[in-house]
Amino acid sequence: MSSNTPNQQPVANGMPKDEEYARLVSRRQRQGRVWAIIFQLSTLVGILALTALLYNVITESFGLVAMENEVSPAELAIAGVPLEDLSKEQLQGILEANVSAGLLRRLESEQPFAERSRENVYELVLERVVKPSVVATWPLQASLFQRSQIEQEMAEKHPNAVLQFRSWVNPNLLTSTQSSVPIQAGVRTALFGSLLVILITVLFAFPIGVGAAIYLEEYAEANRINRLIQTNINNLAGVPSIIYGMLGLAIFVRVMEPITSGSFLGGVDSATANGRTIVSAGWTLALLILPLLIINAQEAIRAVPSTLRQAGYGLGATQWQVIWHHVLPSAMPGIMTGTILSISRAIGETAPLVVIGASTFIAVDPSGPFSKFTVLPIQIYQWTSRPQDEFRNLAAAAILVLLALLLTLNASAVLLRNRFSIARAGM
Secondary structure: OOOOOOOOOOOEOOEOOOHHHHHHHHHHHHHHHHHHHHHHHHHHHHHHHHHHHHHHHHHHHEEEEEEEEOOOHHHHOEOOEOHHHOOHHHHHHHHHHHOOHHHHHHHHHHOOHHHOOHHHHHHHHHHHHHOEEEEEEOOHHHHHHOHHHHHHHHHHHOOOOEEEEEEOOOHHHHHOOOOOOHHHOOOHHHHHHHHHHHHHHHHHHHHHHHHHHHHHHHHOOOOHHHHHHHHHHHHHOOOOHHHHHHHHHHHHHHHOHHHHOOHHHOOOOOOOOOOOOHHHHHHHHHHHHHHHHHHHHHHHHHOOOHHHHHHHHHOOOOHHHHHHHHHHHHHHHHHHHHHHHHHHHHHOOOHHHHHHOOOOOOOOOOOOOOOOOOOHHHHHHHHHOOOOHHHHHHHHHHHHHHHHHHHHHHHHHHHHHHHHHHHHHOO
């Protein structure tokens, strides 16, 4: 007996004869093609947006600059020897003859001239005597394709300036502290601050987040209290970051000030100690990423097959032995993925750190977890808010440094994740 209905004919060449059925299949195929095009367009828009962002950052990080000196290096030549070829003693004599005695004493206290290299003294002469300054800048695109117009403009507006190509991403950017002079400004203090804050954040959030995920997935019973805890964790993942900043200000900066200021250890002036330190920043960001870290760790633990646990129990292992020797090693790649996402969010946060009192201008490197601090995102914001074009070039260069730092930290986490994966596969 044939299984075909009276209104549906046998299939021929892969397509049914029934016209209505063929129309439905054709409509579904059209819908699939439309959605595929929509997804492709979404991906293309994202790539274009990212390309536009990188293009804007790169074109501002390189380009022509017009440099003008307050004192011409030719005027500082001695017996026909140009400034760059003078000895350390001659350069030191130029410095002593052109700067104040108070500045000399300060430079001597920072580092005695007897211990300074010839290159260091030469840099001081350039900075304190020659005093080069940027009078105009041009982005990379204009520098490459409009060179003649730029030279004509510079000859009309800045006849005494020297035109040169400059990379704002240079060793001086990484080794110098903040300065009101753009050509001397750098991100060293902010870079150290970011690294210390992220270190404290990870050390605080990772064990607590993984521990909470283990409890909720392996030990917690399905009762009302635990369901309420799970719901709150899911909701906290979407709370605006500035709320965490207010929480950090209320708890870590004010209530826990004796701890976060370091005064409980002694050696800190109680009149100047406050809780606006790296410790407060790290703990605040740890609270910020905890929900995200817990949720990702739970998903990784939940993905471990239950047969693995049952095999461990069957061999006489305790629950903790099963978790430690089987569940965690299997879930660790997924946990590390969640940690990568959490670090990526924390390293770019600005609002909560501004609330707890991160400095917008600080030229002193942090000396420990109880120091005042600033971070790269705040440094970038502070530079972009200034009216001089040179600071916007510096901000673009600092963005590249921040991206490099983020990629480095993420790459380290990926290597750890892959190591756990390989080790688990080899068991």
